[in-house]
Amino acid sequence: xxxxxxxxxxxxxxxxxxxxxxxxxxxxxxxxxxxxxxxxxxxxxxxxxxxxxxxxxxxxxxxxxxxxxxxxxxxxxxxxxxxxxxxxxxxxxxxxxxxxxxxxxxxxxxxxxxxxxxxxxxxxxxxxxxxxxxxxxxxxxxxxxxxxxxxxxxxxxxxxxxxxxxxxxxxxxxxxxxxxxxxxxxxxxxxxxxxxxxxx
Numbered sequence: 001x002x003x004x005x006x007x008x009x010x011x012x013x014x015x016x017x018x019x020x021x022x023x024x025x026x027x028x029x030x031x032x033x034x035x036x037x038x039x040x041x042x043x044x045x046x047x048x049x050x051x052x053x054x055x056x057x058x059x060x061x062x063x064x065x066x067x068x069x070x071x072x073x074x075x076x077x078x079x080x081x082x083x084x085x086x087x088x089x090x091x092x093x094x095x096x097x098x099x100x101x102x103x104x105x106x107x108x109x110x111x112x113x114x115x116x117x118x119x120x121x122x123x124x125x126x127x128x129x130x131x132x133x134x135x136x137x138x139x140x141x142x143x144x145x146x147x148x149x150x151x152x153x154x155x156x157x158x159x160x161x162x163x164x165x166x167x168x169x170x171x172x173x174x175x176x177x178x179x180x181x182x183x184x185x186x187x188x189x190x191x192x193x194x195x196x197x198x199x200x
Contacts, residue, residue, distance in 0.1 A: 024167065025167070025168030026171050028162055029159070032158050032159040035158075036152065036156050036158075036159045036181060039148070039154075039155045040091075040152055042151065046144045046148045047082070047145060049141050049144070050145065053134060054079050054112070055079075056134055057075075057138060058076060060131045060134055061115060061118070061125060064124055064128070071114050071118050074115075075111045075112060078104070078108040078110075078111040079108060081104045081107065081108070085097075085104055092181050092182060094182075095182045098182040099182075109142075112138070116135065116138075152183075152184070156181045156183045157183070160183075
């Protein structure tokens with residue numbers, strides 16, 4: 001005598017499979033991957049805006065402070081180093097390339113700060129309307145970069161949690177082959193932790 005299949009067993013198997021799939025995190029990982037890539041694109045967009053402003057700023061300063069050649073060359077060189085790095089969406093999946101990109105951007109920020117400090121020594125330059133406009137645009141761009149980086153940091157933190165936490169880490173590892181994405185770091189944590197010395 002053949003045993004009849006019980007319909008509740010196949011229903012139970014189907015329900016169990018559906019419950020497992022809803023908790024696997026596949027769609028959540030995919031969504032956060034897209035969101036973090038979009039946030040990264042915005043970071044690149046703001047860095048490009050800054051890079052586009054630099055030649056105008058350098059030319060404006062050059063007219064007033066021609067003998068500050070070393071500072072002007074440092075800014076130009078730092079900008080060309082940044083431009084030499086291919087900033088693609090794949091960059092965020094390569095920790096070494098990401099580190100180099102971050103170092104180049106930090107060097108550019110540093111040389112820009114020196115350039116703006118040099119400008120303080122030239123009252124005519126500071127009074128120049130074109131310089132003030134460029135400086136204002138550059139300051140606004142730096143703020144936009146900070147906001148874009150913060151959004152990217154938040155999205156990558158969410159993504160990395162899904163990739164690392166159980167049970168979604170199983171989906172990430174075995175189904176999607178997803179890895180943790182690198183995030184922005186401070187180049188010298190000790191220097192940031194030490195308060196600056198203020199002397200009068």
